Amino acid sequence: MAMFIRVDVDNNIVEKTAGLADKLVEVCPVKIFKPGPQPSAVEVVEENVDECTLCDLCMQASPKGIRVVKLYE
Numbered sequence: 001m002a003m004f005i006r007v008d009v010d011n012n013i014v015e016k017t018a019g020l021a022d023k024l025v026e027v028c029p030v031k032i033f034k035p036g037p038q039p040s041a042v043e044v045v046e047e048n049v050d051e052c053t054l055c056d057l058c059m060q061a062s063p064k065g066i067r068v069v070k071l072y073e
């Protein structure tokens with residue numbers, strides 16, 4: 001379980017945009033997203049979540065579908 005970061009995915013939103021799931025898998029530099037169980041959905045790779053660099057690329061790709069939450073201050 002990640003200690004420092006939580007990544008929330010709303011696949012109802014991600015699935016609505018063609019190619020968005022693939023883009024998320026591609027854009028994250030530390031491979032936090034993998035293709036989900038349904039086509040056009042993504043799943044979070046829990047063991048990579050703490051590697052998140054807060055680069056914001058996933059939220060730029062899907063401002064409504066992805067939320068990266070810092071669990072520390």
Ligand code: SF4
Nearest residue numbers: 028052053055056058
């Ligand atoms: S902020 Fe960057 S490193 Fe973190 S999950 Fe999004 S794309 Fe990956």
